[in-house]
Amino acid sequence: MTDLSATTGVTDRPSGTAQQTESAAPDPILQFLDRQRPETPCLVMDLAQVRDRYRQLRTALPDARICYAVKANPTPEVVGELVGLGASFDVASPGEIDLCLAKGAAPESISYGNTIKKRRDVARAYEQGVRLFVTDSAADLANIAEVAPGSRVFCRVLVDNKGSRTPFGRKFGCSPETAAQLLRRARELGLDAYGVSFHIGSQQLEPAAWEHGISAARRVFEDCAEHGVRLRMVNLGGGLPAGYTESAPPLADYVRRIEESLDRNFGAQRPELLIEPGRFIVGDAGxxxxxxxxxxxxxxxxxxxxxxxxxxxxxxxETEGEAITYRLRTSRDGDPRGPVVLAGPTCDGDDVLYQRTRYELPRTLRGGDWVDLLSAGAYTASYSSVGFNGFTPLPTYCVDGDEQP
Amino acid sequence: MTDLSATTGVTDRPSGTAQQTESAAPDPILQFLDRQRPETPCLVMDLAQVRDRYRQLRTALPDARICYAVKANPTPEVVGELVGLGASFDVASPGEIDLCLAKGAAPESISYGNTIKKRRDVARAYEQGVRLFVTDSAADLANIAEVAPGSRVFCRVLVDNKGSRTPFGRKFGCSPETAAQLLRRARELGLDAYGVSFHIGSQQLEPAAWEHGISAARRVFEDCAEHGVRLRMVNLGGGLPAGYTESAPPLADYVRRIEESLDRNFGAQRPELLIEPGRFIVGDAGxxxxxxxxxxxxxxxxxxxxxxxxxxxxxxxETEGEAITYRLRTSRDGDPRGPVVLAGPTCDGDDVLYQRTRYELPRTLRGGDWVDLLSAGAYTASYSSVGFNGFTPLPTYCVDGDEQP
Structure with missing residues (x-):
């Protein structure tokens, strides 16, 4: 694996306090904005960058099955591109399954990765051909066994999220002991007890964090093996970063730490690998x-x-709690800057983007000027409200940098 | 004014720790849910309760112009009911203006109540006949003067939000001194310097809180009068509560404190009054x-x-920060209860409703049962994401308790 820092765009950022003018943003997007002058606000995605990111990860982790986390950006064109590249898909709902199938994904390429699913939604997925499900509770496991018989299941364990900009709290996952019990129970119920997943938190800035999950997975493997259940898969979850204002390590650092951790915990008994990147694939492309x-x-x-x-x-x-701090570019870049508070357009006191985080913007900025939020391709448009305060949802446009003149 | 506590549903709630089974919810809604069994989740509004609330406030504050805060619930049927009752409207955007006009509201009944407006949106509102605008900054005021000449303007002052469950921070409003300067400037620019607004914070549980705003308004009135500008209107903003788990005073207490404060600050020189209820009108109706x-x-x-x-x-x-704690009703009410954490269906660690707040629910509750969130008519459906995690936005159904058999 090579050092991808030059192309991933997630390293050597000016850290912390958001002095943000570098023109790291892709030209095809700027060209589109200059030519089309679409109504604002809008998100523009460069499909060429989505492809690049997928291929980088494909090269860096050649043995892992890459399940794109659709929730990060469910734009149909983005999903379609990834289908074309042979990606698999991590989905959260019936709606996301329908989207993937509509864009040509094979049912076998879909992993139903939400531990919280209605029984009838499991049944529906099974009827559509989905055969891979996550679980972390007895109630969900019983549903899967009944309405998706014989399917593969993996169990999510709860791990430390330290180092993540958007940690998960305790909502998902169980202890390694409970996971082993559930997986043994899965086999008793006629399911294929496949493996273990974890999530070390989104936008994880510490490459060593995966060790928490991989070592927990090993404990579940061992526990199950002692009871005659041979697990085969470790799902590394998400967490790979996009390029916000803080400095993030290059992909190669993550991959090296993950490989080391796999060697340390599994040695020659290397399990099958899944990974669920979302932000890493689409974040910097928008x-x-x-x-x-x-x-x-x-x-x-x-x-x-x-x-x-x-x-x-x-x-x-994702500006809630100022967790994600986007890099900014403005139509007045180059003019002298001053400190600002950044806020949104609604009559809502919580609609403030950055108050604690110190941003500086050109003092000449005024109404009618534009501000671009860079690396905004993940977890943006799909979060838009249907119409809070009467504002319409954020539209997404797609361009393709490889097809530009 | 009479004590409306028996009908407002915002008093004598079991406070704090959410022992929530009383059947205060309206029958017409339950009848609709029982008969139609709509797909969940969904919001059901009782238009009869919307009318009741409007009339209560109309009776309690007979001299105030009631501007319904459309953002609280922009369901067209709700807006239409209020048009029929002669309400005015506080709008936040061009979209909300279009909605009100489409439902038959007169342009003169519309107050453009967002301090954050694009210049072209002010122009558009003016072209549609809107002649009343809030402001709190020199830049916005200049826009109004140029593209909405001669309009009435009122200036929002920043006041203490203590006692509010969802305070506004410092996003809106200026000091009384700045407000007086802006209003004097407004007259110089050919605008009608009309008055002062404030917002003491949404779901305000302290009826005395309005004194902060009314006394600030008086200072602006005095300052302007000294410079020959006679203001005429005080906008009391929003803040009246709906019935969540905490105990809230009855409407009569709010009205008494507001009247006392107006007497104390303005005496016989009582100004024209506006009020911008949102939550109070629609919260308990859903x-x-x-x-x-x-x-x-x-x-x-x-x-x-x-x-x-x-x-x-x-x-x-509005469960962010567990600010709003809805009362709950379940299909297993009556069964023994135990403490729970309540969470939403997405793969997002922040999608947890109540973890710090102690809720108890029937221990028999299981997948497929229903849970009703009461008094959920305000600030719910319009906040829905367009499709985060592939889940569809919350639909709203309207029933009319006065037309039920």
Whole structure:
């Protein structure tokens, strides 16, 4: 595996305090924006970059089955591109299954990766040909056994999410002991006890974090083996980063740590591998263009307020708690900068993007100017509200950098 | 004004820790749910209760112009009912203006209540006949003067939000001194310097809180009067509560405190009044029906996890920070209860509704049972994501309790 830092765009970022002007954003997207001048706000995806990312990961982890986490960006064109590349899919709902099948994915390429599923949705997936399911509870396992007989199941274990910008808390996963019990029970119920999954938290900035999950998986493998159940698969989950304001290590660092951890825990008994990248595949491939609505010195203080036509309720849900700090590019870059608070357009006091995080923007910025949020391809458009405050959902446009003149 | 506590449903709630079984929810909604058995999750609104609430407020504040805050629930039928009752409307966007006009509202009944507006959206509103605008910044005021000449403007002041379950922070409003400057400037620019608005925070549980805003308004009135600008209107904003798990005072308490504050600050020079209720009008008129997806003892601990098919991303945005704690009703009420964590259906660790707040639900609850969230008519459906995790937005059905057999 080679050092992909030069092309992944997730390393050597100016860290922390968001001095953000570098023109790392892709030209095809800028060309589209310049030529088409679409109404703002809007998200523009470059399919060429999606393909590049998939291939990078394919090369770096040649033996892993790559299940794209559809929830990160369910734009049909994006899913279609990945079908064409031979990707598999991690889905969260019947709607995502329908989307993948409609774009030509084979049912065998789909992993139903949500531990929270209605019994009738499991049945529906099974009727559509899906045969791979995650679980983490006795109730869900019983449903799978009854309405998706003989399917492969893997059990999600709960692991430490330290180092993640958006950790999962305790909502998903069980202890390794419970996982082993559930997987043994799965075999008793006629299911194929396939393996173990974990998620070390999204936008994970610490490559060593996977050791938490891989060592937990080994414990479940051992426990099951002692009871005659031979597990075969480790699902490495998501967590690979996109390029926000903070510095993130290159892909090669992640892969090296994962390989080391697999060697340490499994040695020559290397299991089959799955991985569920979402943000890593689509994050850096998207630019979100917004317009400045207003610049205001609302309260006598040290910072002016810049209000954009994009906010927490029409695409920037991940600014909650200022967890994800997007790099910015503006139509006034080059002019002297000053500290700002950034907020969205709704009549909602929580629709503030960055107040604690120190952003600086050109002091000349005013209503009608544009601000681009870079690396905004993941977890944006699909979070948009249907119409909070009467604002319409964020539209997505796709361009293809490989087809540009 | 009479004590409306018996009918407002916002008083004498069992407070704090959510022992929630009383059947305060309206029968027409239950009848609809029993007969139609719509797919879950869904929101059902009783238009009769919307009318009742509007009339209660009309009676309690006979001199105030009631501007329904459309953002609370933009269901066309709800807006249509309020048009029929002669309500005015507080709107946040061009989309909400279009909605009100489409439902028959007169342009003169519309107040453009968002301080954050694009210049071209102000122009569009003016072309549609809107002549009343809020402002809180020089840039916005200049836009209004240029593209909505001669319009009435009121200035929003920033006030203390203590006592509010969902405070506004510092996003909106300016100091009384700045407000007076802006309103004087407004007159210089040929606008009608009309008055002052404030918002003491949504779901405000302290009736005395309005004093913060009314006294600030008086200071702006005095400051302007000293410079020969006679303001005429005080906009009391929103803040009146709906009936969640915490105990809220009856409407009469709010009205008494507001009247006292107006007397204290304005005496016989009583200004024209506007009020912008949203939650108060529609909150208690809606029930959100959800289905239990799964009950899981996910982690060895003291609470089981109950996963619903409704969560933070398809309607329950106001459970962020557990700010709004809905009363619950289930299909197993009457059975022994135990403590639970409540979570939504997505693969998102933040999609947890109540973890810190102690809820108890029937221990017999299992997948396929239903859970109703009561008083869920405000700030739910319009917040739904377009399709996060592939789940469809929350649909709204309307019934009319006055037309039921």
């Amino acid at each position: 630019v979100l263009r917004s317009e400045v609505v207003l610049v205001s010195d609302a309260v006598a203080g040290d910072r002016s307020w810049v209000y954009l036509d994009i906010g927490r309720y029409n695409g920037l849900a | 029930v959100l029906r959800s289905e239990v997806v799964l009950v899981s003892d996910a982690v060895a601990g003291d609470r089981s996890w109950v996963y619903l098919d409704i969560g933070r991303y398809n309607g329950l945005a």
